[in-house]
Amino acid sequence: MNISIQDLLDAGVxxxxxxxRWNPRSKSVIYKNMNGISIIDLQITYDNLKxxxxxxxSLVAAGKDIWFVGTKKQAQDIIRETxxxxxxxxxxxxxxxxxxxxxxxVKRSLDKYKKxxxxxxxxxxxxxANKKEEAVIRREMSRMHRNFEGLLTIKDLPAxxxxxxxxxxAIAVNEARRMGIPIIAIVDTNSDPSLVQYPIPxxxxxxxxxxxxxxxxxxxxxxxxDKRQALKNAPAPKPKAQDEAQTAAANVETxx
Numbered sequence: 001m002n003i004s005i006q007d008l009l010d011a012g013v014x015x016x017x018x019x020x021r022w023n024p025r026s027k028s029v030i031y032k033n034m035n036g037i038s039i040i041d042l043q044i045t046y047d048n049l050k051x052x053x054x055x056x057x058s059l060v061a062a063g064k065d066i067w068f069v070g071t072k073k074q075a076q077d078i079i080r081e082t083x084x085x086x087x088x089x090x091x092x093x094x095x096x097x098x099x100x101x102x103x104x105x106v107k108r109s110l111d112k113y114k115k116x117x118x119x120x121x122x123x124x125x126x127x128x129a130n131k132k133e134e135a136v137i138r139r140e141m142s143r144m145h146r147n148f149e150g151l152l153t154i155k156d157l158p159a160x161x162x163x164x165x166x167x168x169x170a171i172a173v174n175e176a177r178r179m180g181i182p183i184i185a186i187v188d189t190n191s192d193p194s195l196v197q198y199p200i201p202x203x204x205x206x207x208x209x210x211x212x213x214x215x216x217x218x219x220x221x222x223x224x225x226d227k228r229q230a231l232k233n234a235p236a237p238k239p240k241a242q243d244e245a246q247t248a249a250a251n252v253e254t255x256x
Contacts, residue, residue: 001053003216005042011212013202014040016189026189029201038189045201049213052184052198053220056160060224061231064159066184068150068214069172071095074207075164075214082218083150086225089158090150091172100175103157110151113144160184162217165204166191186213 008014016022016030016038031041056066068090070079076092083090091099099106116137161176163169163185173195176183183196186204193199203209 001050001216002219003212005046007212008042008045008202011208012206013045013209013212014042015203015206015209016040021190023190023192025192025194026187026201029187029193029199030189040189040201040203048198048200049216052200053216055182055198056162056184056217056220057224057227059159060221061227063228065089065154065156066160066162066221067091067154067158068162069095069169070164070210070214072165072168072204074205075210078207078211078214079164080150082214086218086221087153088221089154093146093149095169095172096147097171098175099151099172100157100179100181107154109144110148110154113141113148114152116141116144157181162214163196164210164214166195184217186210 014031016026019033019036019038022030022038026038029041029044031039033039060066066088068079068083068088070076070090071092071094079090080092083092096106119137120141157179158181160182161172161184163172163183166173166183166185166187167190173183173185177195182198184198185196185200186202187193187196187199188202188204193201200213202213
């Protein structure tokens, strides 16, 4: 990772919630309480972030997909711009219930949305004889954009989810748990870190804190993508000497 504990401190990652809002299961990641606010132990944050990045990098290098999920106001733009730069699926406007547990139905709706986009792109939408029908379709497209923005390229369920604020994204977290999909998440002191496989203790309310953590995860994805591409471009391994000898012997027999 290209960040230090000092970078996390400067970004305010250590600020948790007020004591009256803390989740007792987050006790192990709290360094101390100061002025009625829980202070997160950044050494734990750093170590957990490193584990999460290593896991993500290996997952992506193996050709697996990760979805970004973060629909709270402070996270939306950060999730959107990071995911777009990496060309990975994301949900930044709204998590569509059943996106994981009812994937086949969601996929059909997504295909319908793609069809509408194609009609709009090639001009066939505006050529509809019934203008009322066009208006209905455009209203449906507007709703679909909110639901499916960032998911147009999905073909199958993700190998893992990266989530900002598991309280806000409780539906997505519950669906992933039901489907056995690993979750990497920024977990504040008001949440239960045991709900996810790779909890990253941190402030999930401040944009600056969210940004440094999301960008670090993004760098891990980029490293994984680079490794994946390098494997694709690598020349095929040469046959072993034994294989070469067997091939030569077979050629001799054929000649005889």
